[in-house]
Amino acid sequence: MKMRDIMLVAILFVIAIFVTGCFQGEQTSEEIDPPPQSEAVEGQNVNGTDESDQGEQQSKESNQAGSQTETVARQLYLIDSNGMVAPQTLDIPLPESKEVAAQALEYLVMDGPVSALLPNGFRAVLPPGTEILGLNLQEDGTMIVDVSEDFKEYNGESELQILQAMTYTLTEFDGVDRVQLWIEGEEQEEMPVNGTPILDGYSRANGINIMPLAAGDIMNQEAVTVYFPAVHHETQYFVPVTQHVEGNQDNMFEAVVNAVLQGPNYESNLRHVFNMETALLNEPTLKDGVLQLEFNQAILKNREAGIISDDVMETLVRSLTEHQGVKSVDVKVDQIDQIVNENGDVYKEPVNKNMFVPKDKL
Numbered sequence: 001m002k003m004r005d006i007m008l009v010a011i012l013f014v015i016a017i018f019v020t021g022c023f024q025g026e027q028t029s030e031e032i033d034p035p036p037q038s039e040a041v042e043g044q045n046v047n048g049t050d051e052s053d054q055g056e057q058q059s060k061e062s063n064q065a066g067s068q069t070e071t072v073a074r075q076l077y078l079i080d081s082n083g084m085v086a087p088q089t090l091d092i093p094l095p096e097s098k099e100v101a102a103q104a105l106e107y108l109v110m111d112g113p114v115s116a117l118l119p120n121g122f123r124a125v126l127p128p129g130t131e132i133l134g135l136n137l138q139e140d141g142t143m144i145v146d147v148s149e150d151f152k153e154y155n156g157e158s159e160l161q162i163l164q165a166m167t168y169t170l171t172e173f174d175g176v177d178r179v180q181l182w183i184e185g186e187e188q189e190e191m192p193v194n195g196t197p198i199l200d201g202y203s204r205a206n207g208i209n210i211m212p213l214a215a216g217d218i219m220n221q222e223a224v225t226v227y228f229p230a231v232h233h234e235t236q237y238f239v240p241v242t243q244h245v246e247g248n249q250d251n252m253f254e255a256v257v258n259a260v261l262q263g264p265n266y267e268s269n270l271r272h273v274f275n276m277e278t279a280l281l282n283e284p285t286l287k288d289g290v291l292q293l294e295f296n297q298a299i300l301k302n303r304e305a306g307i308i309s310d311d312v313m314e315t316l317v318r319s320l321t322e323h324q325g326v327k328s329v330d331v332k333v334d335q336i337d338q339i340v341n342e343n344g345d346v347y348k349e350p351v352n353k354n355m356f357v358p359k360d361k362l
Contacts, residue, residue: 070094073358075172076107076114077165081121081232082269084209085164086239089358090117100360101176102132104169105145121232125165127153133184141177142201143170149184156193163196164208168240171204172360178203204322207242211265220246224256227318228263228270229311236311238318238356239270253284253291253320260319273311275299281334289327290350291320296334306339313341314356321353328352 071091080086092113095103107114111128118124129150136144145166154162167179178201181188189199207223221244230239243265245255257280263272277298285292293316301309308331317329328350333339340346 072100074100074104074107074360075169075357076104077125077168078108078114078118078122079125079161079165080230080237080239082230083161084230084239084241085125085161085168086122086230086237087168087357088119088122088237090114090119092117099135101143101170101173102135104173104360105132105135105166108165108169119237120235125158125162127151129153137175141175142180143176143178144180144182145170146182146185151183152192154193159191159194159196160210163191163198163202163206167202167204167206168208172357174360209239209241211241211243213244222246222252222255224252224259225319225322226256226260227315227322228260229273229315230269230271232269238314240318240322241270251283253286253323253326254280256319256323257284257293257316260315271311273309273315286325289325290330291326291328292330292332294332294334297336299331300333300336300339301342303336306333306336307342307344308333308339308347310342313347313351317351317353318356 072094073089074092075087075089077085078088092107106112108124109126109130110124114124127150131148133146133148170176170179180201181198190197223242223244225240225242227238227240229236243259245259261274261278264270275298279296281294281296297303301307320326320329330350338346
């Protein structure tokens with residue numbers, strides 16, 4: 001190679017090195033390709049988490065954790081669209097403490113945690129801001145309920161609804177027979193607005209959704225609580241009502257059955273689910289907590305298949321197990337070997353309330 005060619009190649013090589021060095025000097029360190037498996041992402045912190053998305057990620061994790069929160073089915077007494085106190089079974093978070101009864105009352109407070117769970121047409125009953133300061137179950141079955149001053153801020157027309165909702169919600173728990181009210185540590189002899197007497201406490205014996213006395217011998221009438229189905233926007237639920245029946249009957253269970261068969265005695269959204277020809281054939285008998293009933297075939301929805309309406313069965317069981325000593329109901333039908341529900345399942349054993357509502361325990 002000639003000397004001139006050698007010198008030309010050397011000059012071109014030096015120029016190439018010079019140009020390359022200038023180009024790299026103008027680049028920033030962020031523009032240099034990162035090492036494999038450690039690609040830089042704009043906005044990330046030292047933990048590799050995108051700071052702009054960190055809050056969103058925590059929210060998602062929180063939501064995922066919330067969706068996994070363990071819940072428990074609890075029967076609470078709320079107010080329906082007709083102003084009646086009625087039970088609704090809601091899935092509420094299982095409390096970390098053992099204060100399950102206190103939690104149940106907290107879910108009766110307006111604008112409280114129940115707000116997101118309220119069924120269509122229902123509302124809570126306790127005044128907004130009411131705090132449950134303490135519960136104390138006595139040996140005689142009386143539950144002392146201590147509430148904050150906010151409890152007093154209710155409309156007088158709701159006074160009985162408040163008493164009934166609290167009492168029926170708490171007496172769903174084993175061992176609770178009545179409720180006694182305290183406000184800020186002070187025992188109450190009467191309700192703070194309309195003055196309803198409560199010194200001896202309030203129990204289911206005081207009634208719920210109390211109907212006016214029927215015409216006739218008022219002195220000889222006795223109050224009984226029965227259940228009837230109601231419907232709101234195609235959603236069915238059961239409403240307890242306290243009615244009065246003739247108190248001189250030898251068998252009060254027969255009086256309760258007859259009250260159910262007659263249906264609601266006032267205009268409302270309550271449904272009458274029995275065939276008008278339905279009748280008891282024998283006097284009800286109670287043995288070992290099982291109330292035995294025998295009806296004519298008019299009680300059936302389908303006589304050939306022996307099908308009894310689910311609404312009929314639930315109405316009977318809810319109404320009769322409301323009364324002391326009755327744990328379950330055994331329904332028999334004249335000349336029918338076995339009765340089945342609307343799904344075709346045979347009623348092999350007496351039916352208890354737990355088939356329809358959860359059993360609460362303290």
